Amino acid sequence: MRQPLVIGNWKMNGSLSLTSELLSKIDKAIDDKIACDIGVCVPFVYIDRANELVKKSAIKVGAQTVSEYSSGAYTGEISAQMLAELGCHWVLVGHSERRTLFNESNAVLIDKVLAAQGADLLPVYCVGETEADYKSGLTVDVIKDQIGALLSDPSIDLNRLVIAYEPVWAIGTGLTASPEEAQKVHAFIRSLIREKNAESAKQLKILYGGSVKPDNASLLFKQQDIDGGLIGGASLDADAFISICQKA
Ligand code: PGA
Numbered sequence: 001m002r003q004p005l006v007i008g009n010w011k012m013n014g015s016l017s018l019t020s021e022l023l024s025k026i027d028k029a030i031d032d033k034i035a036c037d038i039g040v041c042v043p044f045v046y047i048d049r050a051n052e053l054v055k056k057s058a059i060k061v062g063a064q065t066v067s068e069y070s071s072g073a074y075t076g077e078i079s080a081q082m083l084a085e086l087g088c089h090w091v092l093v094g095h096s097e098r099r100t101l102f103n104e105s106n107a108v109l110i111d112k113v114l115a116a117q118g119a120d121l122l123p124v125y126c127v128g129e130t131e132a133d134y135k136s137g138l139t140v141d142v143i144k145d146q147i148g149a150l151l152s153d154p155s156i157d158l159n160r161l162v163i164a165y166e167p168v169w170a171i172g173t174g175l176t177a178s179p180e181e182a183q184k185v186h187a188f189i190r191s192l193i194r195e196k197n198a199e200s201a202k203q204l205k206i207l208y209g210g211s212v213k214p215d216n217a218s219l220l221f222k223q224q225d226i227d228g229g230l231i232g233g234a235s236l237d238a239d240a241f242i243s244i245c246q247k248a
Helices: 016-029 044-053 080-085 096-101 106-118 131-135 139-151 179-196 198-203 214-221 238-247
Strands: 005-009 037-041 060-063 090-093 122-127 162-165 205-209 228-231
Touching: 005 205, 005 238, 016 037, 016 044, 016 238, 037 090, 044 060, 080 106, 090 106, 106 122, 106 139, 122 139, 131 139, 139 179, 162 179, 179 198, 179 205, 179 214, 214 228, 214 238, 228 238
Parallel strands: 005 037, 005 228, 037 060, 060 090, 090 122, 122 162, 162 205, 205 228
Antiparallel strands: none
């Protein structure tokens, strides 16, 4: 039995005051009825404050990207070690906005996964097809390529990562894959992992992301291979985020 997991991705949103407001509301709402793990991936500059605020809570803080390098002359970059020192638990790797807007290739992303694992962070490796891929029936090929990159590196520990399937056309658009469609892709991802390691495939959490809201979360989370969600827009609204956690 995989414990459900819901992670909020604030993207480049928020402020110090919103960080306090959101986290204290979420923290207050967590009770026995919420039997899921909860994470928030906040902008780098709010990580320290966020960790202060959730010290006594079950919420775990993460970052939204990480450098593939451990240290050196990489102006503006943040290493996995630095994130670990701040008390980060997760780090998103390969969110579609990083892949497309910042040209992060599979090869670089695999180095980032390794850097994260090397610092004892849990990478949340994001995959998903664009609208054009989806319309051309290429979803399976894209997923195979993105997951294949992960599986091609034997130093990656498949027991210490989370995968998020986020169809790019569903991110921030209000569109979602149908629960059945999403389930098919999740089952496919799990089958690819199973070919490498059956035990890892069993315990691997695969999150769905892309316009998850309180009203569509239940049906998505009921699917056998959907273990929770990666939530963008709705994670900036405490009530919506709490409701999604309750559904998980
Ligand atoms: P969304 O974003 O929930 O706003 O669609 C999801 C994501 O980008 O992780």
